Amino acid sequence: MSDQDTEERLSRDYRIARLPAAPTRLRALVDVPPNRVAGSNRPRPRLALAGLIVGTVVVGMLAVGSNFLSRDRWTGAVGAAPSSAADATIYTVSELLAARAAGRLGSAPVRLTGYWSDASVPHSCAPPRVDVASESPMIPGELEINCHDGEFGITERDERIAEFIETELPGHEVPQSRMVPAAGPFLTPWVPDGLWPQLQDVGRETPPVPIVVLGHLDDPRAENCRPEAVKLCRDRFVIDAVIELRTN
Amino acid sequence: MERELTDLSGATKGFDFEEAVHRHLDRAYRLAGLILGSSDGAEDATQEALLRAWQARNSLREGERFPAWFDRILLNVCRDRLRRQRRITFVQLQVDAPTTTRDPFAEVLDRDELGRVIATLDPDARMLVVLRFWADLPIDEIASRLNVPAGTVKSRLHRTLGDVADRLNQATKRSRHE
Numbered sequence: 001m002s003d004q005d006t007e008e009r010l011s012r013d014y015r016i017a018r019l020p021a022a023p024t025r026l027r028a029l030v031d032v033p034p035n036r037v038a039g040s041n042r043p044r045p046r047l048a049l050a051g052l053i054v055g056t057v058v059v060g061m062l063a064v065g066s067n068f069l070s071r072d073r074w075t076g077a078v079g080a081a082p083s084s085a086a087d088a089t090i091y092t093v094s095e096l097l098a099a100r101a102a103g104r105l106g107s108a109p110v111r112l113t114g115y116w117s118d119a120s121v122p123h124s125c126a127p128p129r130v131d132v133a134s135e136s137p138m139i140p141g142e143l144e145i146n147c148h149d150g151e152f153g154i155t156e157r158d159e160r161i162a163e164f165i166e167t168e169l170p171g172h173e174v175p176q177s178r179m180v181p182a183a184g185p186f187l188t189p190w191v192p193d194g195l196w197p198q199l200q201d202v203g204r205e206t207p208p209v210p211i212v213v214l215g216h217l218d219d220p221r222a223e224n225c226r227p228e229a230v231k232l233c234r235d236r237f238v239i240d241a242v243i244e245l246r247t248n
Numbered sequence: 249m250e251r252e253l254t255d256l257s258g259a260t261k262g263f264d265f266e267e268a269v270h271r272h273l274d275r276a277y278r279l280a281g282l283i284l285g286s287s288d289g290a291e292d293a294t295q296e297a298l299l300r301a302w303q304a305r306n307s308l309r310e311g312e313r314f315p316a317w318f319d320r321i322l323l324n325v326c327r328d329r330l331r332r333q334r335r336i337t338f339v340q341l342q343v344d345a346p347t348t349t350r351d352p353f354a355e356v357l358d359r360d361e362l363g364r365v366i367a368t369l370d371p372d373a374r375m376l377v378v379l380r381f382w383a384d385l386p387i388d389e390i391a392s393r394l395n396v397p398a399g400t401v402k403s404r405l406h407r408t409l410g411d412v413a414d415r416l417n418q419a420t421k422r423s424r425h426e
Binding site for chain 1: 356
């Protein structure tokens with residue numbers, strides 16, 4: 001491989017990388033609602049950073065670095081239950097799927113209950129096929145949850161969303177793995193970055209954990225999915241808040 | 249910053265710091281994430297850079313564009329973090345070690361051999377690669393952000409790409425022999 005090949009590969013790899021936007025916590029530090037930025041008579045925003053620094057100096061925590069705003073302390077705020085769910089019904093997974101299939105659920109916020117588990121294991125994901133000559137999006141949209149769909153999420157029954165079973169087969173030096181999905185209804189939701197700290201180690205080494213979340217379907221990012229996956233993405237349940245997570 | 253004006257003290261007047269940060273935030277977060285290889289690190293580094301930038305906002309002078317100014321602060325934070333990580337852990341990166349993360353920045357580094365080689369570069373070389381090939385910055389802009397002459401950027405970039413290509417070739421040979 002020549003230097004030029006390396007340059008081209010680097011440019012291509014970075015171009016196709018789908019990177020997340022800054023998390024809400026960071027944006028909240030600046031505290032300027034984007035819809036208030038435009039206009040000449042907008043109120044002078046009160047920069048949260050200024051207060052943050054004053055507070056930091058007062059409590060003398062600056063010396064310990066930037067971790068004084070630890071993610072843990074923010075998680076509650078991010079995951080706090082919003083007060084305005086349009087529908088007070090708490091759906092089970094099968095009820096949600098049925099209501100969606102019947103066209104009764106649009107993008108309105110809904111509550112969902114079930115059991116959270118994470119059966120994902122380290123494995124390589126085939127890189128998506130990128131057709132550079134085509135103008136249609138060939139890179140999986142984030143709501144497609146490419147490669148890991150079905151490995152983590154919410155089940156209706158008290159069971160893990162999937163199990164990886166290893167079988168020793170003749171002719172194979174290493175055990176062959178296959179994934180066996182849950183017997184009952186389940187779904188893999190899209191989880192925003194801000195909520196992963198709450199969920200990432202839950203239900204992985206432990207039994208499934210009862211959970212109640214608030215979320216929505218028909219997320220506008222579905223339009224960024226590949227044409228064949230747009231419906232899958234519209235049907236993707238996007239978590240907005242974790243209302244209850246009974247880890248004990 | 250079209251509305252930037254400068255008063256006699258040199259501090260930028262009429263410049264909306266918050267608005268500029270808002271416009272630049274996503275890019276800054278991604279830049280930090282690609283350099284540090286983790287979303288947690290990116291969040292912490294961006295937050296620290298925001299604090300430093302807010303404290304130093306009066307040093308933003310006429311003609312100095314906010315993105316370059318903020319990038320310099322962020323890159324310094326990232327460099328410190330990468331060096332600190334190495335000092336504290338004293339471990340060689342295990343390029344073949346499996347990961348369980350879905351961290352999008354770690355995935356970029358773990359996607360293939362090229363990403364894994366990039367992950368082992370020293371902090372300055374990694375920043376150089378990200379600024380050139382992800383941020384798509386010209387040499388003089390990179391030089392301004394890293395506070396080194398353009399010629400140094402060119403030679404370091406050339407050396408880094410050669411090093412990366414060598415390591416990739418070695419990895420290819422190894423995999424053929426296995």
